[in-house]
Amino acid sequence: xxxxxxxxxxxxxxxxxxxxxxxxxxxxxxxxxxxxxxxxxxxxxxxxxxxxxxxxxxxxxxxxxxxxxxxxxxxxxxxxxxxxxxxxxxxxxxxxxxxxxxxxxxxxxxxxxxxxxxxxxxxxxxxxxxxxxxxxxxxxxxxxxxxxxxxxxxxxxxxxxxxxxxxxxxxxxxxxxxxxxxxxxxxxxxxxxxxxxxxxxxxxxxxxxxxxxxxxxxxxxxxxxxxxxxxxxxxxxxxxxxxxxxxxxxxxxxxxxxxxxxxxxxxxxxxxxxxxxxx
Amino acid sequence: xxxxxxxxxxxxxxxxxxxxxxxxxxxxxxxxxxxxxxxxxxxxxxxxxxxxxxxxxxxxxxxxxxxxxxxxxxxxxxxxxxxxxxxxxxxxxxxxxxxxxxxxxxxxxxxxxxxxxxxxxxxxxxxxxxxxxxxxxxxxxxxxxxxxxxxxxxxxxxxxxxxxxxxxxxxxxxxxxxxxxxxxxxxxxxxxxxxxxxxxxxxxxxxxxxxxxxxxxxxxxxxxxxxxxxxxxxxxxxxxxxxxxxxxxxxxxxxxxxxxxxxxxxxxxxxxxxxxxxx
Numbered sequence: 351x352x353x354x355x356x357x358x359x360x361x362x363x364x365x366x367x368x369x370x371x372x373x374x375x376x377x378x379x380x381x382x383x384x385x386x387x388x389x390x391x392x393x394x395x396x397x398x399x400x401x402x403x404x405x406x407x408x409x410x411x412x413x414x415x416x417x418x419x420x421x422x423x424x425x426x427x428x429x430x431x432x433x434x435x436x437x438x439x440x441x442x443x444x445x446x447x448x449x450x451x452x453x454x455x456x457x458x459x460x461x462x463x464x465x466x467x468x469x470x471x472x473x474x475x476x477x478x479x480x481x482x483x484x485x486x487x488x489x490x491x492x493x494x495x496x497x498x499x500x501x502x503x504x505x506x507x508x509x510x511x512x513x514x515x516x517x518x519x520x521x522x523x524x525x526x527x528x529x530x531x532x533x534x535x536x537x538x539x540x541x542x543x544x545x546x547x548x549x550x551x552x553x554x555x556x557x558x559x560x561x562x563x564x565x566x567x568x569x570x571x572x573x574x575x576x577x578x579x580x581x582x583x584x585x586x587x588x589x590x591x592x593x594x595x596x597x598x599x600x601x602x603x604x605x606x607x608x609x610x611x612x613x614x615x616x617x618x619x620x621x622x623x624x625x626x627x628x629x
Numbered sequence: 630x631x632x633x634x635x636x637x638x639x640x641x642x643x644x645x646x647x648x649x650x651x652x653x654x655x656x657x658x659x660x661x662x663x664x665x666x667x668x669x670x671x672x673x674x675x676x677x678x679x680x681x682x683x684x685x686x687x688x689x690x691x692x693x694x695x696x697x698x699x700x701x702x703x704x705x706x707x708x709x710x711x712x713x714x715x716x717x718x719x720x721x722x723x724x725x726x727x728x729x730x731x732x733x734x735x736x737x738x739x740x741x742x743x744x745x746x747x748x749x750x751x752x753x754x755x756x757x758x759x760x761x762x763x764x765x766x767x768x769x770x771x772x773x774x775x776x777x778x779x780x781x782x783x784x785x786x787x788x789x790x791x792x793x794x795x796x797x798x799x800x801x802x803x804x805x806x807x808x809x810x811x812x813x814x815x816x817x818x819x820x821x822x823x824x825x826x827x828x829x830x831x832x833x834x835x836x837x838x839x840x841x842x843x844x845x846x847x848x849x850x851x852x853x854x855x856x857x858x859x860x861x862x863x864x865x866x867x868x869x870x871x872x873x874x875x876x877x878x879x880x881x882x883x884x885x886x887x888x889x890x891x892x893x894x895x896x897x898x899x900x901x902x903x904x905x906x907x908x
Contacts, residue, residue, distance in 0.1 A: 367771045416772070418837050445767040452771040477837070488724040492646045492731040493695070493776065497833070552831035554776070558697050558756070558904060625837060 357401070357425035358434040361461045361629070362444075364390070367452035368416040368619070369496040374407055383413065386453055387422075393447035394424065397435070401427040408467040408627045409474050412577070414619030416497070418477075419456060421627040423467040434460075467627075473544065474574065475625045478567040478583045478617065481553065482506055491562070493554045498564065499583075499621035506590030508548065508565070514589040514596040515546045515567075517603065518582055525606040527582050528575035529616070537575065539606070545570035568625070583617040636680070636704035637713040640740045640908070641723075643669070646731035647695040647898070648775040653686055662692065665732055666701075672726035673703065676714070680706040687746040687906045688753050691856070693898030695776070697756075698735055700906040702746040713739070746906075752823065753853065754904040757846040757862045757896065760832065761785055770841070772833045777843065778862075778900035785869030787827065787844070793868040793875040794825045794846075796882065797861055804885040806861055807854035808895070816854065818885070824849035847904070862896040 366374070366386050376387040387405050394403035408421040426435060435443070437458040444455045484490055484500040518527075525539040546569055553564035567586065569579050585602065588594040594612070602610060645653070645665050655666035666684050673682035687700035705714060714722070719737040727733065763769055763779040797806075804818040825848055832843035846865065848858050864881065867873040873891070881889060 365771050418770075418834065441767075452774065454767055454771050477834075488720075488733055491697075492644050492733050493833075495731065497772065552836065554772075554833035555697065555756075555902070557831065623834070 355427075355430075356463065357427040359423055359425050359461050359463050359465060360435075360437065360440060360458050361421060361423050361465060361467060362405075362440070362458045363419045363421050363456040363627075364417070365419060365454045365456055366417050367496075368411060368414050370452070371413060373413045373415070374409070374411045374417070374420060376405075386420075389448060389451050389453055390422070390444070393444050394426075396447040397426070397440075397443050398429075399426050400429050401425075406467050408471050409624055411622075411624055412619050414496070415622045415624070417624040419626050420624050421467050421471070421629075423461065423465060425463075470629055471572070471627050473570055473572050473628045475545070475568065475570045475628070476574070476579045477623045477625045478569070478579060479551070479553075479621045479623065480506075480565045480567065480583075480587070482563045482565060483561050489562075491553075491555070491559055496620050498553070499618050501587050501591070503591050506565075506587065507592065508590065510592075510596055511586050511590040512548055514586055514594075514599040515548060517596065517600040518586075519543050519546050522603050523606050524575055524578055524603070525608055526602045526610050527578050527585070528608055529577035529581065530608050531576045534576065534608070539575060541571050541573065541575060541578070543569065543571050577616065580617045580619065580622060581611060581615070583621070584615040585612070587617065588612060588615050634706075634709075634713075635742065636706040638702055638704050638740050638742050638744060639714075639716070639719060639737050640700060640702050640744060640746060641684075641719070641737045642698045642700050642735040642906075643696070644698060644733045644735055645696050646775075647690060647693050649731070650692060652692045652694070653688070653690045653696070653699060655684075665699075668727060668730050668732055669701070669723070672723050673705075675726045676705070676719075676722050677708075678705050679708050680704075685746050687750050688903055690901075690903055691898050693775070694901045694903070696903040698905050699903050700746050700750070700908075702740065702744060704742075749908055750851070750906050752849055752851050752907045754824070754847065754849045754907070755853070755858045756902045756904045757848070757858060758830070758832075758900045758902065759785075759844045759846065759862075759866070761842040761844060762840050768841075770832075770834070770838055775899050777832070778897050780866050780870070780896075782870050785844075785866065786871065787869065789871075789875055790865050790869040791827055793865055793873075793878040794827060796875065796879040797865075798822050798825050801882050802885050803854055803857055803882070804887055805881045805889050806857050806864070807887055808856035808860065809887050810855045813855065813887075818854060820850050820852065820854060820857070822848065822850050856895065859896045859898065859901060860890060860894070862900070863894040864891070866896065867891060867894050 372383040440458040479498040481500040521542040551566040651662040716737040758777040760779040800821040830845040
């Protein structure tokens with residue numbers, strides 16, 4: 351039999367508009383919404399590998415959450431005698447087959463076979479986009495629907511929100527700020543929040559929408575607990591609205607119990623963007 | 630029989646994401662894509678008027694063209710004894726029934742029965758969004774697809790583009806810059822371009838996309854010829870790419886013939902936004 355070489359391993363970065371997907375992770379394809387990974391692997395099959403291609407996703411994102419740049423690794427075994435794809439060929443080939451979907455490969459590079467997109471990541475950065483100044487859902491510009499959260503109620507007290515944010519920075523047991531899942535009992539709840547920044551930001555055509563203000567909240571950590579960012583944003587917004595005090599955030603941390611989180615305070619997925627995965 | 634009052638006339642401003650519509654104007658509803666007007670009138674029928682409601686649209690936009698604010702007037706005749714809707718009630722009622730569509734009523738106000746949204750408009754302002762720095766379609770952020778034009782080729786010479794724009798400003802016979810339509814022979818081709826500005830602009834999350842630059846080209850005139858803005862933008866971009874000289878724009882104006890327009894130079898609808906209609 352012909353000699354078969356080792357498969358080539360690649361690290362790819364990819365972008366997606368998450369509204370129409372069940373999340374990034376693969377799902378059984380008989381569901382109404384399927385995962386971004388299903389489309390990535392379907393596109394990859396069109397490259398005619400000798401072994402089906404599996405994407406190992408760096409960062410799990412929920413249904414409705416977007417990515418400016420998520421990451422994954424994959425191995426490609428080609429037929430004997432065929433040269434490995436270059437990074438550029440892989441980007442072009444995958445994008446060609448992904449075309450109708452709002453999913454796009456940004457880059458691809460060869461990595462050693464010991465590289466793992468999930469376990470080798472040094473940190474993840476998320477952005478949460480808030481739209482302030484809307485009295486009602488219908489005031490969200492149609493171009494921004496699904497891409498931000500416009501919390502009901504009046505203006506936010508940004509300085510109280512910043513004060514509360516300082517309690518979250520650093521290393522803590524974030525048990526109160528995770529949602530319960532089947533993995534929860536086995537997962538260490540201690541995380542180190544390296545960065546938490548709140549700043550005004552431009553929105554899509556927002557210079558034409560007087561009275562609307564966009565703010566971005568940026569979170570950086572080696573990794574996050576299940577729904578931790580959405581819970582932290584929801585609690586911070588509650589502080590900005592005067593429903594919680596900044597000190598309440600510290601107390602919530604100290605309770606270390608997911609059931610202590612204020613009901614219905616979690617921020618919706620529409621405003622959440624995975625900005626980058628750092629290696 | 631009960632006394633029937635005069636119908637109440639309203640001026641409404643509305644916003645839409647144009648990609649999924651055949652344009653703003655009503656079409657027969659058995660087509661694959663129908664017009665924004667079809668959805669507006671369907672929503673209005675849910676308000677149970679005694680006479681079917683017709684929207685008289687201020688500014689016709691093509692399939693794929695968006696509006697930050699288009700305008701229309703409509704008459705509402707209610708059953709005897711029922712008070713006329715307030716502007717706020719009309720906005721809320723229409724938006725409730727438009728909800729799943731990316732169409733939104735921004736405001737509504739009572740106007741005299743002599744008011745006409747199309748003929749009383751003093752001017753229209755359009756914005757055309759250009760994305761520079763993309764070598765290929767796949768480099769357009771997925772969040773910006775359908776909302777800009779990324780012309781192929783290298784960077785644009787913005788100063789040449791500005792020089793060419795100066796030839797278009799003011800009153801001219803714009804025959805070369807209109808597309809032929811069934812109305813063309815009857816329509817005076819002279820228009821006065823009151824404003825033509827070119828400036829850098831923020832894109833959606835563009836501060837996270839290094840290397841990409843957004844520019845907006847703004848056009849203001851009492852009215853425009855059929856596809857005039859898209860033809861003007863296409864010609865200006867050709868100047869920015871060095872395919873035409875600024876003086877060629879002046880010569881194209883002087884020829885006064887739609888067939889003299891460079892083939893395939895018209896800009897696509899995706900980058901065009903009706904920004905406002907002024908009264």
